[in-house]
Structures are given as C-alpha cells and as structure tokens.
Amino acid sequence: MKKVLALLLFIFLFGGLIIYRWHEKETSGSGVPAPEVLPVETVFLKTLTFEDRVSFAAGIEPEEKAAVVCKVPGKTVLRVFVSEGDAVKEGDPLAEVDDSLARQQILQAEASLGRASSYSSTVAADFERISALYREQVVSRQQFDRARGETRMAARQVQEARAVLNQLKIILGYHTITAPISGVILTRHIDPGDTVSQSPVFILARRERVKVSGTVPEQLFPRVKEGQKALVTVDAFPGKRFEAAVSRVHPSLDPVTRTGKVDVLLSSEGALLPGMYARVTIRTGVREGVGLPLEAVGRMAGTGESVCYVVSDSVARLRIITTGAERDNFLEVLSGLEKNEAVIAARSEKLRDGTPVKAAEK
Numbered sequence: 001m002k003k004v005l006a007l008l009l010f011i012f013l014f015g016g017l018i019i020y021r022w023h024e025k026e027t028s029g030s031g032v033p034a035p036e037v038l039p040v041e042t043v044f045l046k047t048l049t050f051e052d053r054v055s056f057a058a059g060i061e062p063e064e065k066a067a068v069v070c071k072v073p074g075k076t077v078l079r080v081f082v083s084e085g086d087a088v089k090e091g092d093p094l095a096e097v098d099d100s101l102a103r104q105q106i107l108q109a110e111a112s113l114g115r116a117s118s119y120s121s122t123v124a125a126d127f128e129r130i131s132a133l134y135r136e137q138v139v140s141r142q143q144f145d146r147a148r149g150e151t152r153m154a155a156r157q158v159q160e161a162r163a164v165l166n167q168l169k170i171i172l173g174y175h176t177i178t179a180p181i182s183g184v185i186l187t188r189h190i191d192p193g194d195t196v197s198q199s200p201v202f203i204l205a206r207r208e209r210v211k212v213s214g215t216v217p218e219q220l221f222p223r224v225k226e227g228q229k230a231l232v233t234v235d236a237f238p239g240k241r242f243e244a245a246v247s248r249v250h251p252s253l254d255p256v257t258r259t260g261k262v263d264v265l266l267s268s269e270g271a272l273l274p275g276m277y278a279r280v281t282i283r284t285g286v287r288e289g290v291g292l293p294l295e296a297v298g299r300m301a302g303t304g305e306s307v308c309y310v311v312s313d314s315v316a317r318l319r320i321i322t323t324g325a326e327r328d329n330f331l332e333v334l335s336g337l338e339k340n341e342a343v344i345a346a347r348s349e350k351l352r353d354g355t356p357v358k359a360a361e362k
Contacts, residue, residue: 248263
C-alpha cells in the first residue's frame, strides 16, 4: 500500500512540473516584442547638369598604312634593305628582286629599235628622192604613193619599238621595291632568296597620328558627330590622358550586332604605337537632369537593376529606378522616382522592404 501511495505521489509531482513548465512557456511567448525603428537620413532628387558620353575600347591603329606588293611576282629576292621598325621616306628602296630577264629583254628591244630606226632612215631617204623625181614627173604617182606608205609604216615601227623599250624600262624599275609613303616598317615578309608572290611583302604606316576604331550601340550612335572631342587612355601609360577628336562616323550599322563604327584620331606624341589597347570616351553634349548620391543607389542581386529605398508612412520601401550618367558622386535618375519623394541616403544591412524607419533630412 505504501508503494502505491509513493508511486501516485511521484506521478502527481511530475505532472505538476510539466504543467508548470508549459504554463511558463505560454506566458513568456505571448508577449510580441516591439519592432526596431531604424533611424535614417534622407535626400531628395537634385537637379544637376550631366555630360553625355559614349565609350568604347579597341586597339590603336595607324592613321594610314600601305601594303607594299611586288609588281613582278615570281622573282627571286636578291637584297632587302630595311627591317621592321625602320623609318623610310617615300621612294626609298626597300628590296631588290632578280632583274636579269628584264635586262635581257631591254637589250633585245634596243636592238629592235635600232633596226627599225635604220630602216626608217633608209625609206625616208628613198621617199625624199622619189618625191623629187615625182615633182619632175619622172616617176609615176603609184611609185610615189608606195614610197610614202613605206615611210609611214617605218615610222610607226620605230614608235612601236620605242614604246616596247620604254615599257620594259618601267618593268625593270618594278624590280626595285620602293616605299609608296613615308613612315615606319611595321612588318616585313621577305628575306633574300625568297620568291615573291602577289601577297604584301611590307606593311608601312605613318607614325605622326594614330586612330582608334570602335563600335557604339544603336541607341547612342546618333549622338556621335564628326569633330566631337574625346579622351583616350592607354594601359601602357596609366594616369595619362590623350586628347582626340572624332574623325569619321561610318554611314551604316552592322545589322547583326546593331552597332555603328566610329573612328577617333589623335597625335601619337611619339609614344602611342599600333596594337596598344585604348579606352575612348567621346563627349557628345551637356543636358540638365536629376540625380541621387551614389551611396543611395544599389544593385538588386540576380537582376542587376538599380534600386533605392524611399520613406513612405515611416516605412522603407524598395524602389526600382532607371539610371543614366554619373557626375561628381551623383548618379542620374531617368525614371522610377518623383522629386518630392524622400530617399534613404545610405544603404544598410538592416534595411529591408517594410523596415520601420525614423527619417531625418540629411
């Protein structure tokens, strides 16, 4: 009997303890803590003057370059007078190819011209004699006409032989490859002993000025005009800016990429070389707009859209906005905000859509 009473007492005490713990838990969980109010500073859209800019990156190219092709392909290269990087003037010899066949043809042409000249002199003398006899009516009209025809034919033969000789002399000149422009040898594709083909043997470029050609998206392309100022930066010269100008706006767009080509011309200043990587910024105009401080604007994860937080009824509300140009730590706002809306000035990890805030103007 005592064991039964002890067991009942234990069950009663254990059950009471469980009921007490449950009641304590319910009592403590029934109180909802007051939400934290986050103090924030706010700003409003500010009217600013923004500079429109168009940017692209591309390699530096020569302003002008010439591909030199040997005009007598199939010949053996005898000598090469220049190497890559050499400066040359217009007309300077670059290389020489075998001209032995051309010289032999010139000797033959000179001999042909000599024979034609000798024959022409003979028939001309005969014509003078026959003309005198014809005036004295000693020879017939038929003999006179025949002599005159032979004289004219002999003169044409001399002209033809002289023309062939002159043409061969021109071809002989082609056996010396010369520089068509003054500039620098960019590439050399031949060595002594090579057989020249119709491919370029040298690439020359002027070095006073260089250009950068890049593509601009369709929506920005109409803003670019010839003569607009541009700034060029080059990785090889960090911190240095080169002044340039738009030299050409190509008249059509690529139908696949929907981009247009723009050329920017600048002085090489003796430092900029073809092949260097350059970044170009073209100033296309100035206009008035509204903007927010950079620290007030963020990016939405996953989409990359520009966002900010506005204060509405003491609550932070996430707002997606469209941004434009940047100036002096301000970012242009194109759409998504009204001028009278208070925008939280700085982003915070505690800031979420719907967070209670206490706003104070910055």
